[in-house]
Amino acid sequence: MPVALVWVAASAKDLSFCELHNHGGHLASRLAGTNINRKFSLARRPSARFFAKAALEVSSSNPTSEKVSGFNGFQELCSVRTDGGSGKPLLSSEQKVYEVVLKQAAMVNREAKVGDNGLLDVKPDLVPPGTLQLLEDAYERCGEVCAEYAKTFYLGTLLMTPERRRAIWAIYVWCRRTDKLVDGPNASHITPMALDRWEQRLEDLFNGRPYDMLDAALSDTVSKFPVDIQPFRDMIEGMRMDLRKSHYKNFDELYLYCYYVAGTVGLMSVPIMGISQDSHATTEDVYSAALALGIANQLTNILRDVGEDSRRGRIYLPQDELARSGLSDEDIFSGKVTDKWRSFMKGQIRRARKFFDEAEKGVTELDKASRWPVWASLILYRQILDAIEANDYDNFTKRAYVGKVKKLLTLPVAYTRAVIYSPPTSKLAQIERIY
Ligand SMILES: CC(C)=CCC/C(C)=C/CC/C(C)=C/CC/C(C)=C/[C@@H]1[C@@H](COP(=O)(O)OP(=O)(O)O)[C@]1(C)CC/C=C(\C)CC/C=C(\C)CCC=C(C)C
Numbered sequence: 001m002p003v004a005l006v007w008v009a010a011s012a013k014d015l016s017f018c019e020l021h022n023h024g025g026h027l028a029s030r031l032a033g034t035n036i037n038r039k040f041s042l043a044r045r046p047s048a049r050f051f052a053k054a055a056l057e058v059s060s061s062n063p064t065s066e067k068v069s070g071f072n073g074f075q076e077l078c079s080v081r082t083d084g085g086s087g088k089p090l091l092s093s094e095q096k097v098y099e100v101v102l103k104q105a106a107m108v109n110r111e112a113k114v115g116d117n118g119l120l121d122v123k124p125d126l127v128p129p130g131t132l133q134l135l136e137d138a139y140e141r142c143g144e145v146c147a148e149y150a151k152t153f154y155l156g157t158l159l160m161t162p163e164r165r166r167a168i169w170a171i172y173v174w175c176r177r178t179d180k181l182v183d184g185p186n187a188s189h190i191t192p193m194a195l196d197r198w199e200q201r202l203e204d205l206f207n208g209r210p211y212d213m214l215d216a217a218l219s220d221t222v223s224k225f226p227v228d229i230q231p232f233r234d235m236i237e238g239m240r241m242d243l244r245k246s247h248y249k250n251f252d253e254l255y256l257y258c259y260y261v262a263g264t265v266g267l268m269s270v271p272i273m274g275i276s277q278d279s280h281a282t283t284e285d286v287y288s289a290a291l292a293l294g295i296a297n298q299l300t301n302i303l304r305d306v307g308e309d310s311r312r313g314r315i316y317l318p319q320d321e322l323a324r325s326g327l328s329d330e331d332i333f334s335g336k337v338t339d340k341w342r343s344f345m346k347g348q349i350r351r352a353r354k355f356f357d358e359a360e361k362g363v364t365e366l367d368k369a370s371r372w373p374v375w376a377s378l379i380l381y382r383q384i385l386d387a388i389e390a391n392d393y394d395n396f397t398k399r400a401y402v403g404k405v406k407k408l409l410t411l412p413v414a415y416t417r418a419v420i421y422s423p424p425t426s427k428l429a430q431i432e433r434i435y
Pocket residue numbers: 153156168171172175176179261262263265266267269270286287289290291293294297298301359360362363366373374377
């Protein structure tokens with residue numbers, strides 16, 4: 001597989017995929033260009049000019065695949081495939097998902113109004129008289145569900161303002177119910193038709209016609225915060241994917257799955273958590289970081305649960321990467337920790353950590369009151385990767401977990417980060433821009 005290394009010196013705004021090479025078409029170049037800008041603005045590069053090292057990996061397979069590696073060693077920035085015949089670009093999952101991020105960011109920019117206190121204006125209650133108490137009860141029930149099934153996360157939400165807290169509870173409950181359709185006690189009875197009905201219910205609640213009290217809480221939330229329906233629809237799509245697929249050919253396929261089931265949670269949460277008024281990051285930067293946190297969490301979840309999933313006949317690991325490491329499904333079903341497995345796992349853990357690194361840049365940009373819980377959940381989930389290493393990569397028979405003491409210690413660490421890592425003041429940002 002020939003690999004051409006290209007060094008590019010250009011200003012961030014000028015750099016587009018077309019300048020790297022001229023295949024792939026206009027849309028691909030536009031996406032690659034915005035993606036590159038996005039990463040640099042988030043990293044707050046002090047200079048507008050930079051040297052970018054791009055590795056073009058040109059595969060001769062059909063559809064042809066041309067990859068540009070990330071500048072900071074993060075995931076491939078883009079993987080543009082062209083269908084051999086027409087030369088039309090086939091977008092990678094990352095590019096398709098980034099389109100969703102851009103739309104979400106544009107929508108929240110259009111709809112969000114910032115109040116005098118710097119927080120998003122929460123729209124007033126418009127519920128018919130006499131039903132306000134029912135709504136209160138609905139939110140309270142969401143809080144109870146959250147407290148029962150996600151204790152640490154529930155504690156984190158207690159640090160948020162009351163409006164945000166209950167909105168996150170409502171979203172949590174909907175996500176959990178959706179997940180439980182394919183991963184709960186009735187999972188074997190779930191058909192694509194049942195998911196279609198669940199999606200119709202979702203449309204109804206977004207149109208102010210909730211089906212039950214838990215839906216009513218979410219219906220109220222989406223009427224008050226600039227939350228879009230797309231990530232919710234996409235999560236249901238992830239459940240459909242889970243019904244029809246038990247294997248993932250490559251990381252591109254797995255990335256899409258991770259977006260559907262977890263990246264979507266990040267996109268749903270940002271409009272509630274709010275972006276700090278002092279933030280100089282673009283809205284898409286923050287959404288990209290939220291997406292990265294969802295992907296990182298899901299990849300970690302997958303690595304933790306390899307044994308459990310394989311016993312259900314599921315392997316959520318990229319088949320091509322397994323093959324390159326000399327591993328097959330049989331090796332996973334037999335559950336032996338070999339050197340090949342250790343080395344494969346090291347690569348998977350490294351990738352998950354890069355997504356966490358990417359996410360970290362965005363937590364700082366969130367509204368002050370939301371940073372602590374997000375830091376806490378990020379640090380806790382990230383520690384599961386350390387626990388897999390501590391188990392000598394035996395994720396077949398051992399479940400990696402973070403003990404109570406470590407969990408408790410995480411809270412002050414998260415708090416300190418939330419306080420210390422805040423967006424730079426305008427002055428600092430100006431200085432950064434000059435140098
Ligand atoms: C404060 C905070 C973390 C808010 C998110 C709250 C929320 C709405 C959570 C919903 C979680 C849920 C039930 C998702 C359904 C699909 C699913 C099961 C995904 C997996 C979660 C872990 O679940 P599981 O129960 O299997 O795990 P354990 O066995 O208990 O370990 C996932 C792995 C994904 C969860 C994804 C997130 C929580 C996304 C986080 C991103 C943000 C909150 C955005 C933060 C913003 C920036 C800018 C970084």
